[in-house]
Amino acid sequence: MGSSDPWEQLSALEKKASKRAGDERLPSVENGSACAASEVSTSYNGESGENFQVVIRVRPPLQRELEGYQPFRNTALVDPGQRKLTVSENAQSIQNGANPSDIALAYATYSFTFDWVYGPDSFQSEVYDKSAKGTVLSTLQGYNAAIIAYGQTGTGKTFTMEGEREGPQRGIIPRAVEDIFTCIESDTATGSKYLVRASYLQIYNEVISDLLKPERHNLTIKEDKKRGVFVDGLSEWVVRSPQEVYGLLERGAMQRATGTTKMNELSSRSHAVFIIIIEKSTVTSRQEADGDEMEQFRGLAPGMGRMENGQPAGGEMMQCVKVGKLNLVDLAGSERVHITGATGKRLEESKKINQSLSCLGNVIAALTDSRGLRTHVPYRDSKLTRILEDSLGGNCKTTMMATVSPALEAFPETVSTLKFAHRAKSVRNTAHVNEDADQRTLLRKYEQELRKLRAELQMRQREVVDKRHLLAVEEQKRRAEADKLAAITALEQRSREFMREKEEKRRLETRIANMQSQLLIGGSKLEDTPVFRTLLAREQRRMRGEYEIRLRELERERIHAEQDKAQVDRYKGLLVKQRDIMTGLTGRLNERDEQILRLQEELEAYDSHQKRLEDALDSRTAELIALRKAAVEHTAASPIKSAPLQSALGAWASGPSPLGRGSSAILSSSSKLLDTNGMVNHPAALLSSTSSDFSDMALLERRRSSGTAASMIETELGALREQSLTHVKERVALKAILDDKVRALISDIGQSVAELPIEVRQHPKLLRQVLALDKLVAATVKALSSASANAVHSS
Numbered sequence: 001m002g003s004s005d006p007w008e009q010l011s012a013l014e015k016k017a018s019k020r021a022g023d024e025r026l027p028s029v030e031n032g033s034a035c036a037a038s039e040v041s042t043s044y045n046g047e048s049g050e051n052f053q054v055v056i057r058v059r060p061p062l063q064r065e066l067e068g069y070q071p072f073r074n075t076a077l078v079d080p081g082q083r084k085l086t087v088s089e090n091a092q093s094i095q096n097g098a099n100p101s102d103i104a105l106a107y108a109t110y111s112f113t114f115d116w117v118y119g120p121d122s123f124q125s126e127v128y129d130k131s132a133k134g135t136v137l138s139t140l141q142g143y144n145a146a147i148i149a150y151g152q153t154g155t156g157k158t159f160t161m162e163g164e165r166e167g168p169q170r171g172i173i174p175r176a177v178e179d180i181f182t183c184i185e186s187d188t189a190t191g192s193k194y195l196v197r198a199s200y201l202q203i204y205n206e207v208i209s210d211l212l213k214p215e216r217h218n219l220t221i222k223e224d225k226k227r228g229v230f231v232d233g234l235s236e237w238v239v240r241s242p243q244e245v246y247g248l249l250e251r252g253a254m255q256r257a258t259g260t261t262k263m264n265e266l267s268s269r270s271h272a273v274f275i276i277i278i279e280k281s282t283v284t285s286r287q288e289a290d291g292d293e294m295e296q297f298r299g300l301a302p303g304m305g306r307m308e309n310g311q312p313a314g315g316e317m318m319q320c321v322k323v324g325k326l327n328l329v330d331l332a333g334s335e336r337v338h339i340t341g342a343t344g345k346r347l348e349e350s351k352k353i354n355q356s357l358s359c360l361g362n363v364i365a366a367l368t369d370s371r372g373l374r375t376h377v378p379y380r381d382s383k384l385t386r387i388l389e390d391s392l393g394g395n396c397k398t399t400m401m402a403t404v405s406p407a408l409e410a411f412p413e414t415v416s417t418l419k420f421a422h423r424a425k426s427v428r429n430t431a432h433v434n435e436d437a438d439q440r441t442l443l444r445k446y447e448q449e450l451r452k453l454r455a456e457l458q459m460r461q462r463e464v465v466d467k468r469h470l471l472a473v474e475e476q477k478r479r480a481e482a483d484k485l486a487a488i489t490a491l492e493q494r495s496r497e498f499m500r501e502k503e504e505k506r507r508l509e510t511r512i513a514n515m516q517s518q519l520l521i522g523g524s525k526l527e528d529t530p531v532f533r534t535l536l537a538r539e540q541r542r543m544r545g546e547y548e549i550r551l552r553e554l555e556r557e558r559i560h561a562e563q564d565k566a567q568v569d570r571y572k573g574l575l576v577k578q579r580d581i582m583t584g585l586t587g588r589l590n591e592r593d594e595q596i597l598r599l600q601e602e603l604e605a606y607d608s609h610q611k612r613l614e615d616a617l618d619s620r621t622a623e624l625i626a627l628r629k630a631a632v633e634h635t636a637a638s639p640i641k642s643a644p645l646q647s648a649l650g651a652w653a654s655g656p657s658p659l660g661r662g663s664s665a666i667l668s669s670s671s672k673l674l675d676t677n678g679m680v681n682h683p684a685a686l687l688s689s690t691s692s693d694f695s696d697m698a699l700l701e702r703r704r705s706s707g708t709a710a711s712m713i714e715t716e717l718g719a720l721r722e723q724s725l726t727h728v729k730e731r732v733a734l735k736a737i738l739d740d741k742v743r744a745l746i747s748d749i750g751q752s753v754a755e756l757p758i759e760v761r762q763h764p765k766l767l768r769q770v771l772a773l774d775k776l777v778a779a780t781v782k783a784l785s786s787a788s789a790n791a792v793h794s795s
């Protein structure tokens with residue numbers, strides 16, 4: 001399909017489809033042919049599927065159409081009773097009684113029947129009640145439902161879907177929201193619960209955005225078995241009243257892309273989908289429930305799901321959750337760009353809108369393929385068709401609301417819309433109730449969360465009760481202790497009183513005894529009478545008994561009090577001891593921590609110091625090896641042998657060649673300590689080998705090989721002697737040259753200098769240089785003389 005204009009594409013599709021179906025009578029706007037209204041009507045007269053309704057709404061003429069450069073001419077004739085709409089370029093004549101078939105001969109004339117046709121005078125309430133209400137309310141039963149407004153730009157899609165928020169001009173969305181909440185409120189069945197949430201998205205230039213969370217942009221569409229097709233990352237808002245939904249709608253409307261076009265001052269430039277998801281939970285007894293659909297439900301309400309003798313108590317209660325989804329779709333209006341004169345951004349928008357509407361046309365065409373093959377439905381060709389996949393030919397009760405203009409200037413678009421809508425009438429949907437068989441609904445999650453929270457609350461309450469009990473016991477204990485203290489104080493007081501009484505009694509007894517000793521009864525003292533004595537003895541016994549009992553009691557109480565005090569003291573002592581131990585332990589732990597930290601730091605410092613030393617050692621070792629090697633080579637190559645240097649080199653320097661056996665042994669020994677890259681493998685070992693053990697190693701090497709290589713040494717010695725003699729000769733010759741020729745040369749120079757002019761002769765540098773040269777020659781001759789003597793001596 002080359003063109004991006006949906007009208008043209010639809011016509012092409014119509015032509016194709018009609019050819020396939022062998023239906024040549026279908027009208028075609030593009031080829032200008034027209035057919036009789038009755039014929040057209042008959043050809044389209046199939047019953048629409050119950051789950052896919054198509055209705056048409058003709059809006060009243062707009063001011064712009066009434067006041068246009070041409071006088072307004074109506075093209076739409078509505079017959080609501082017959083659910084029939086006739087559109088004609090000469091509708092006026094038909095309205096005046098002319099036969100539509102006759103008019104169709106000269107003017108393009110079409111007749112269609114739909115599930116409902118609304119004329120320009122229709123009310124919003126009428127449209128909603130007859131064509132939307134049923135679809136909307138089916139969502140409360142767990143069905144998917146969709147209302148899709150389709151039509152040319154400026155024909156009343158937004159007016160029909162949204163209208164005004166209040167008053168009689170309220171559109172389908174506000175009325176649907178009201179109805180949903182009214183139904184929920186009026187559902188008084190016990191156990192019925194609802195959870196309603198809403199989302200709002202737009203597809204603008206093929207990009208899906210969340211209108212309620214604008215930062216969520218460029219969302220992707222996903223599909224899974226449970227949820228069907230859904231927009232990943234789209235925000236969902238739980239709503240509890242129509243007002244909350246209106247709030248969301250207003251927020252979303254502010255984000256929605258709109259613009260002014262030639263056809264509509266506030267044209268929607270995006271497809272908008274307002275989604276309402278309703279989860280309904282009902283509780284029924286198992287007997288009433290369908291085994292497959294219901295899920296055992298326990299714990300939502302007291303007594304539910306109780307088991308008695310392994311049988312459900314009083315009929316086991318079941319929870320059933322149904323999920324209904326309502327898609328309210330306000331499509332962006334299609335337009336013929338060459339007529340509307342769109343340019344720049346508007347042109348791009350229009351292209352994208354037309355493109356996605358073309359995809360919608362393709363999907364409808366595929367779904368209504370007259371061959372009934374439906375091999376491939378191109379849902380994935382656009383975001384719009386992908387989102388509406390369920391609503392078009394899927395699990396959904398869908399109402400397509402096609403809007404048209406009555407104006408003659410919009411006649412081609414009107415015819416195209418009607419053809420598209422009529423084709424859509426053949427779409428068949430299969431709607432079924434969505435049961436939450438796998439417990440994934442939000443409602444269930446909320447309920448589970450609620451149950452968990454309630455259980456937690458109960459536990460907390462129990463804990464609070466326990467704590468209260470503990471507090472009461474502690475209060476009792478505190479009071480008992482206070483009482484005990486009071487009792488002890490009282491006892492001490494009583495004890496003191498008792499002692500006082502006892503003292504008083506003794507005093508009285510003494511007084512009585514004193515007084516009685518004065519009395520005489522029948523010639524004898526009163527106390528001496530037997531009656532008196534008996535009485536006194538009895539009284540004394542009684543009093544003693546009483547006092548003894550009282551004393552025993554007091555003693556018992558005292559012991560008790562002392563024991564309690566001792567116990568308290570013991571506990572106190574223990575606690576103090578434990579506290580001291582803890583304090584001590586904490587102190588020691590802190591000390592240990594500090595010590596460990598200090599040690600750690602020291603260790604680190606030592607490590608880095610050691611590292612530095614090792615590095616220094618490595619470089620020194622390398623230097624030493626290089627120096628020794630250079631010295632050996634130098635000694636071997638030099639004709640002059642310095643005794644101190646040779647003794648310093650020790651065994652290194654001895655050998656027949658500049659790199660003789662001694663030095664090669666050392667070098668091979670040191671090379672063992674170097675890896676293939678010449679890196680020092682073990683610096684400490686190398687140091688000890690190079691500083692003192694190299695000569696030992698060379699000697700050892702010599703000893704080891706002395707037995708076997710004695711002859712080799714002899715040969716080497718002979719060669720050395722010869723070499724030495726040659727050197728002696730060379731030195732003697734050199735000495736003679738220096739003595740004769742150089743001295744003579746110097747005296748010549750001296751004479752030449754003496755002959756020079758006085759100012760040149762007195763030049764300090766020249767004289768000094770001649771003297772220095774003379775001295776140098778003398779020293780060299782001397783050195784050569786002693787070296788020759790030594791060489792002669794040693795050889």
Ligand SMILES: Nc1ncnc2c1ncn2[C@@H]1O[C@H](COP(=O)(O)OP(=O)(O)OP(=O)(O)O)[C@@H](O)[C@H]1O
Pocket residue numbers: 058059060062120151152153154155156157158159160264266267268269331332333334403
């Ligand atoms: N049935 C109607 N009764 C009265 N006025 C209507 C009706 N339908 C549409 N209108 C008016 O027509 C104009 C265009 O309508 P609307 O914006 O709803 O068109 P649209 O199809 O949504 O356009 P677009 O696709 O460009 O967004 C508005 O001013 C609206 O009030």
